[in-house]
Amino acid sequence: MDKSVIQKIKENAILIRKDSIRITTLVNSGHPGGSLSAADIFATLYFHVLKHNPKKPDWEDRDRFILSAGHICPALYCTMAHAGYFPVEELNTLRKYSSRLQGHPSRTSLPGIETSTGSLGQGISVSIGMALGLKLKKSISRVYCLMGDGEQNEGQVWEAAQSAAQYKLDNLTGIVDWNDVQQDGRNSDVMGIEPLKEKYESFGWHAITIDGNNVEELLEAFDEANRTKGKPSVILAKTVMGKHVSFMEGKFEYHGKTLKPEQAEKAYKEIENAG
Amino acid sequence: MLAEDFSSKQYPRDGFGHALLELAEKNPRVVALTAGVSESVRTHWFAEKFPDRFFQMGIAEQNMIGAAVGLSLTGFIPYASSFGSFMPSRSFDQIRVSMCYNKVKVNLVSTHCGLNTGEDGASAQMMEDFSMMRALPNMTVIAPCDYLETKKAVIAAANYPESVYIRVGREKTPVITTESTPFKIGKAEIFREGKDVTIMACGLMVFEAIKAAKELEKQNISAEIINLHTIKPIDSEAIIKSAKKTGAVVTAEEHQIYGGMGSAIAEVLSQNYPVPMKMVAMNDVFGVSGRMDELFKAYNLDSSAIVRQALAIMKLKK
DSSP: OOHHHHHHHHHHHHHHHHHHHHHHHHHTOSOHHHHHHTHHHHHHIIIIIOOOOTTOTTOTTOOEEEESSGGGHHHHHHHHHHHTSSOGGGGGGTTSTTOSSOSSOOTTTSTTOOSOOOSTTHHHHHHHHHHHHHHHTTOOOOEEEEEESGGGGSHHHHHHHHHHHHTTOTTEEEEEEEOSEETTEEHHHHSOOOSHHHHHHHTTOEEEEEETTOHHHHHHHHHHHHHOOSSOEEEEEEOOTTTTOTTTTTOGGGSSOOOOHHHHHHHHHHHHHHO | OBOSOOOOEEOHHHHHHHHHHHHHHHOTTEEEEESSOHHHHTOHHHHHHOGGGEEEOOSOHHHHHHHHHHHHHTTOEEEEEEETTTTTTTTHHHIIIIIIITTOOOEEEEESBSGGGGGGOTTTOBOSHHHHHHTSTTEEEEOOSSHHHHHHHHHHHHTOSSEEEEEOOSSOEEOOBOTTSOOOTTOOEEEEOOSSEEEEEOTTHHHHHHHHHHHHHHTTOOEEEEEOOEEESOOHHHHHHHHHHHSOEEEEEEEESSSSHHHHHHHHHHHHOOOOEEEEEEOSOOOOSSOHHHHHHHTTOSHHHHHHHHHHHHHHHO
16 A cells, blocks of 8 residues: 555544544534544545545545444544535534534535434445445445444344345445444443454354554455455444543543543644654 | 215225336336335335336335435435334334435335224224324325325325325225326315315225215215325415315324324414314224224224214304
8 A cells, every 4th residue: 555645544534533622622512532433434434445526525426425323423524624525614613503514414414424314323224225226326336334333232233234235235335433432331331242243244244353543454444345245344443432542542431522622732732642 | 076986996005006117117216115015015016027126125114214215315216115003103213314304305105004904903003103204394294095096196206306205004995086186295185065064084084074974964064075185294275265164174084183184284273263173083092903894983983973073063163
């Protein structure tokens, strides 16, 4: 892989992390923890993997990206802004009245959002419909769907999983941001999801487990998923909640809790140093 | 405008299956999804003729709604179908967020709705669907009165700008309309002119209303009948006009009394032109197993219940 590609992804991951904290602190609302764990996934997708055109979000031959875990949209908005979908200044409107950046992604508010989410489990089913539709149209576009690990508790995810295998949707790549915590605590304490890899495999998927905060591993995994034929793939991306901010890392309390301005300043420095 | 006699009976759900075939032949973008009940909902003819455009989604209604949304977002016109108790009831959240909030057009056709689902018992007798579906922004709600009207509704839904929910029953029922009976989404049809009382009905209760009107005629009461096939958007104009003319309204629906068609009519009249009203509907109870005719009688969902309410309201008028 070209080093400059990796460098670009990593630089954007830093921007995504810093801005995710900045804008959630600004409005004192939103979900910073998962935004940080998934920052490298977003950056890898939007700055290399996805075939897309920020100036023409409805370009027919684009790949589709669906954020099924809608609550981590601060990271998605920051990614889209830095990719050129809308001005970076607009990020400051997050969750405010009349903003296009709704608390959970809204398709009708912001061009580039493929489908409105916010109720867990639904994005993966819509992704399956898109993958079916693209195959029916003989399109070579792919569908990427990012889910949360807590989201794996939803029954709908497994309804979706069985149908993707039934229809051999090899144009679909699922990604699980596996940061191991959800709102009420550690997954294993709230409702265990293990053995997740074996679950997906037994549902007929090709499952790839990686360090989801490692860009090189992410790039390889997306490539492997794209090469896999006859079945859908899922990347089980082991991540760290609040990655690169020492006092947030691994803490479920930061699922939906924002940082105070002084904490945010400390976080920016740690993120820069880590990058 | 109506059939000469009502001796011919057909399954309203056949109207869905036949309409789907007609649509699919003309439009390659029409696709169908079913949750493991294709023969029962009558998508099996489509599946046989257009296998590439048929999506068997298995017994998984929540995922089916999402898949239909995804198909719509890639340029298709999806018809998702199941039994009313599973769609919309089981998949309500998916309909709310992925379809309605998302403003993505999907046509939903639910069969086996209402008390006529009979022998299957209460869990299958979906009678809360109007209430659920009409509460949703960006959703149209239709309850056709027979086979032909179902066919027309399914065809009209294809190019209608908003998501449409069409509810039909299980039983074979009299065909009361003809090919030339007008049908337009959102436009109520006067099936019988009258001056003393208006019976506003939808679905199978339209036939019961016709029988009731004949009975009332014997007692010198002239009943107007409005077929209110579209419950949302509701035809306020037609409702108010008829209420002004007769001064009394009886509503009849195969649905719970709270939140259904009668409630929708009460919302219109109470805010615009209040007149005495009576509602014929399921009285906040679940049904039991039995034959349709037995159940209609037991739960006061038949022509004689409509007649009783019409007579009661005539007293209120005076």
